[in-house]
Amino acid sequence: MKRIAFLLLASAAAAAGVVVCMAQTSGQAAGEAAPIYGIKIPPGYRDWRLISVAHEAGDLNDLRAILGNDTAIKAYREQKLPFPDGTIIARLAWSYVPSEENNKVFGRDQSFVAGPPINLQLMVKDSKKYSTTGGWGFAQFKDGKPADEAVLKTCFPCHEPAKASDFVFTHYSP
Amino acid sequence: MKRIAFLLLASAAAAAGVVVCMAQTSGQAAGEAAPIYGIKIPPGYRDWRLISVAHEAGDLNDLRAILGNDTAIKAYREQKLPFPDGTIIARLAWSYVPSEENNKVFGRDQSFVAGPPINLQLMVKDSKKYSTTGGWGFAQFKDGKPADEAVLKTCFPCHEPAKASDFVFTHYSP
Numbered sequence: 192m193k194r195i196a197f198l199l200l201a202s203a204a205a206a207a208g209v210v211v212c213m214a215q216t217s218g219q220a221a222g223e224a225a226p227i228y229g230i231k232i233p234p235g236y237r238d239w240r241l242i243s244v245a246h247e248a249g250d251l252n253d254l255r256a257i258l259g260n261d262t263a264i265k266a267y268r269e270q271k272l273p274f275p276d277g278t279i280i281a282r283l284a285w286s287y288v289p290s291e292e293n294n295k296v297f298g299r300d301q302s303f304v305a306g307p308p309i310n311l312q313l314m315v316k317d318s319k320k321y322s323t324t325g326g327w328g329f330a331q332f333k334d335g336k337p338a339d340e341a342v343l344k345t346c347f348p349c350h351e352p353a354k355a356s357d358f359v360f361t362h363y364s365p
Numbered sequence: 366m367k368r369i370a371f372l373l374l375a376s377a378a379a380a381a382g383v384v385v386c387m388a389q390t391s392g393q394a395a396g397e398a399a400p401i402y403g404i405k406i407p408p409g410y411r412d413w414r415l416i417s418v419a420h421e422a423g424d425l426n427d428l429r430a431i432l433g434n435d436t437a438i439k440a441y442r443e444q445k446l447p448f449p450d451g452t453i454i455a456r457l458a459w460s461y462v463p464s465e466e467n468n469k470v471f472g473r474d475q476s477f478v479a480g481p482p483i484n485l486q487l488m489v490k491d492s493k494k495y496s497t498t499g500g501w502g503f504a505q506f507k508d509g510k511p512a513d514e515a516v517l518k519t520c521f522p523c524h525e526p527a528k529a530s531d532f533v534f535t536h537y538s539p
Contacts, residue, residue, distance in 0.1 A: 217442055217539055237539070240411075244418045244428050244459070249475035254418050256430065256538075268391055285418070285538050293534055296526050301423035305538040352470050360467055364430075364459050364479040365391055365411070 218283070219311055225337035227344070228328030230315050232335065233260070236281045240264045243364040246287060246303075253284040254305045257361045267363040273326065274357050278316035282361075284309040309333070314350075314359065325350070325358045392457070393485055399511035401518070402502030404489050406509065407434070410455045414438045417538040420461060420477075427458040428479045431535045441537040447500065448531050452490035456535075458483040483507070488524075488533065499524070499532045 218237030224230060239258035247253050259267060260279040266272075286306035293302035310333040318326035329346035331338035350358040392411030398404060413432035421427050433441060434453040440446075460480035467476035484507040492500035503520035505512035524532040 238414050240413075241415050241430055241432065243479045244430050245464075245479065246420050246428060246461070246477040247471075247475055248477065249471070249473060251475070254420060256415055256418050258415065283538075287420070290419075290534075292527070296523060296534075297421075297423070299423065301421055301425070303420040303422065304536070305417050305419065308539055349470060353466070360464075360470075362478070364457075365482055 219308075219332055219335045222335045223337055225313075225330035225332070225343060226340040228315070228321065228330060230313055230328050230330035232311065232330075232332055233279055233281075233313070236260075236279070236311075236313075237283075239281060241364075242267060242280065243361050245361070247284075248287075251284070252287045253309050254287050254303065255282055255284040257282050272357045273318075274316050274359065276316050276318055276326075278314075280314045280359065280361070282312040282314075284312075310338075325354070327358055393482075393506055393509045396509045397511055399487075399504035399506065399517060400514040402489070402495065402504060404487055404502050404504035406485065406504075406506055407453055407455075407487070410434075410453070410485075410487075411457075413455060415538075416441060416454065417535050419535070421458075422461075425458070426461045427483055428461050428477065429456055429458045431456050446531045447492075448490050448533065450490050450492055450500075452488075454488040454533065454535070456486040456488075458486075484512075499528070501532055 219232050221232040221234050236258065239260055242257040242259045242263065245255050245257070247255065258281045262275055262277045263280050266274045266278060285308050287303055288306035289300060290302040290304040293304065294300050310331055313330040315328040316326055317328060321328045324347040327347070327350070329343055331342060353360050393406050395406040395408050410432065413434055416431040416433045416437065419429050421429065432455045436449060436451045437454050440448045440452060459482050461477055462480035463474060464476040464478040467478065468474050484505055487504040489502040490500055491502060495502045498521040501521070501524070503517055505516060527534050
C-alpha cells in the first residue's frame with residue numbers, strides 16, 4: 192500500500208509539473224492579478240476545450256477562440272443557464288492576417304489565419320463575489336500583464352445587453 | 366488490493382462511458398469509414414485541444430477550428446517535424462455568419478461568428494499505411510457521413526505544396 196501511495200503521489204507531482212510547464216510554453220503564464228475583480232490567469236487554460244470561434248472585423252480585426260473550463264463546457268452542452276459558480280470562459284484573440292502560403296494553394300486571396308496573439312480575456316462566475324456585475328468577474332491580459340482598471344470598467348456594461356444568455360455572447364458550436 | 370483494482374476498473378468504465386456520451390452530444394458521432402483511407406470519426410475528437418483558428422473566404426466562406434489529439438498537440442508544442450505516427454488533426458468548419466446580436470452592441474457590422482456546422486476533415490498520420498500520400502490519410506464527414514472517393518482524391522494534391530511542414534498548413538497559435 193505504501194508503494195501504491197508513493198506512486199500516486201509521484202504521478203500527481205509529475206502531472207502538476209506538466210501543467211506548470213505547459214502553462215509557460217503555451218499561452219500566457221499565470222502572474223499578477225487583474226484590477227477590480229482580482230482575477231489571475233488560470234494555469235492550463237490553453238488546454239481547455241473549445242466553445243466556439245469568431246472574427247471581429249473593424250478596429251479589433253482579430254480571429255478568436257473561446258475556450259471553457261470543464262464547468263463551462265458542461266453547462267454549455269447541457270444548455271443550462273445561468274452558468275454555475277466556477278465557470279471560466281477564456282477568449283483568446285490573435286491578429287487577423289492573410290496567409291500567403293495558403294492563398295498560393297487556393298490560387299486566390301481567400302485565406303485568413305491567426306497571426307500574433309493580441310490578448311486574453313476571461314469571465315469568471317462567482318455569483319456572490321461578483322454580485323454587482325451579474326455574477327461575473329472580468330479580466331484581460333496581454334503577454335501576462337493585466338489591463339488597467341479603466342479598461343476593465345468597460346467589460347460589464349458591454350456584456351449587459353446579453354442578459355438573456357447570462358451576459359455571455361458566445362454560443363456553443365458543435 | 367482487490368478493492369483498489371475494482372475501483373480502478375470502475376473508474377475506467379465510467380470514463381469510457383463519459384467519452385461515448387460526449388461523442389454523441391458534441392460533434393459528429395463515429396460511424397461509417399471514409400473511402401480510400403478507411404478513416405472513421407475518432408470518438409471524443411470534439412474534446413481535443415485547439416491548434417489554431419482560421420477564416421476561409423470565397424466559396425468556402427467558413428470559420429474553422431483546428432484541433433489535435435494529444436500526439437498532435439505534443440508535436441506542435443515541441444515543434445517536431447515530421448509529425449509522429451498516431452497524430453490526428455481535425456478541422457471543424459462552420460458557416461461564416463454575421464452576428465446581429467453582437468453588432469447591436471458594437472454599434473456596427475463587425476462581428477462574424479460560427480453558424481451551422483459545414484463539415485469535419487481529418488488528417489491521420491501513419492507513415493507505413495499511407496506511405497504514398499506523405500504518410501497521411503485524409504477524411505471528410507458531414508453529419509457523420511463520409512465524403513466520396515472523388516472528394517478525397519483531391520486532398521493530398523492540395524496538401525503537397527506544404528511538404529516543408531509535413532503537408533500540414535496550420536501553424537500552432539499560442
